[in-house]
Amino acid sequence: MQKDAYTLILELIEAGQFRPGDRLVESELADRLGVSRTPVREALQRLETQAMLSRDGRSLIVASLDHNQLAELYAVRAELEGLAARLAARHATEEEIRVLQGMVQEDRALQGGDPRALSRANKRFHRQIHLASHNRFLVQQLDLVHRSMALMANTSFAAEGRDTVALDEHAAIVTAIAEGDAEAAAAALKTHISKAYETRLRVDAGELKLR
Missing domain, CATH: 1.20.120.530 (GntR ligand-binding domain-like)
Known part of the structure; x- marks a missing residue:
């Protein structure tokens, strides 16, 4: 079964490919995952809602724990x-x-x-x-x-x-x-x-x- 953008991005975070503080760019992720920007955008929004990502100005970064x-x-x-x-x-x-x-x-x-x-x-x-x-x-x-x-x-x-x-x-x-x-x-x-x-x-x- 093909994994969706959300699962793929989450796996990259869990594998340490993206670490706390790293900026996630929609266009770069779409190219890396070989998908369109729409599912990536939706995945990033979902991860932000789950507090896996946080806002740094207009950018989304991998969240960190205090x-x-x-x-x-x-x-x-x-x-x-x-x-x-x-x-x-x-x-x-x-x-x-x-x-x-x-x-x-x-x-x-x-x-x-x-x-x-x-x-x-x-x-x-x-x-x-x-x-x-x-x-x-x-x-x-x-x-x-x-x-x-x-x-x-x-x-x-x-x-x-x-x-x-x-x-x-x-x-x-x-x-x-x-x-x-x-x-x-x-x-x-x-x-x-x-x-x-x-x-x-x-x-x-x-x-x-x-x-």
Whole structure:
């Protein structure tokens, strides 16, 4: 199925091709995507409505998150992700659990490598937990939250040592889900989000270096 202009532009933002503060020009995007300017214009308007883009004079730029917005985003993410893990512990199938276990093992091979590759693997892992919750409304809300995560200039996986710790946290989450321990799964995932937020704050404060 052919992707529309909105999906293509969103994917470029999520992939880091367009970063916070970058200006999006309608004509340039139309040429890049091989479509007319009308669907691009409509896509940009939709992304502005969703706060993925903001106005800078007459131009549209990729939005960025200030300190308070970052705190708000992580607070919502922790609660929703915790709920997803809790539900996954109750409803995940054996096949879904094996997929999660496989992801943890496969992602170990990425340690010390490209932070963006680790970030993509992390998104896949969390998405699999969302799906294992078997709650479509929760999945929809988490999709919106993760979309906003693309507005961060750097991934926390770029911080020195974060990849090893994060993957250990992933393993603890999957173990709790596999054991059907809903409360432990929720707690492990909320701790994981808290540590990621703390890492990001320490990077912003200059306490941690980026690889």
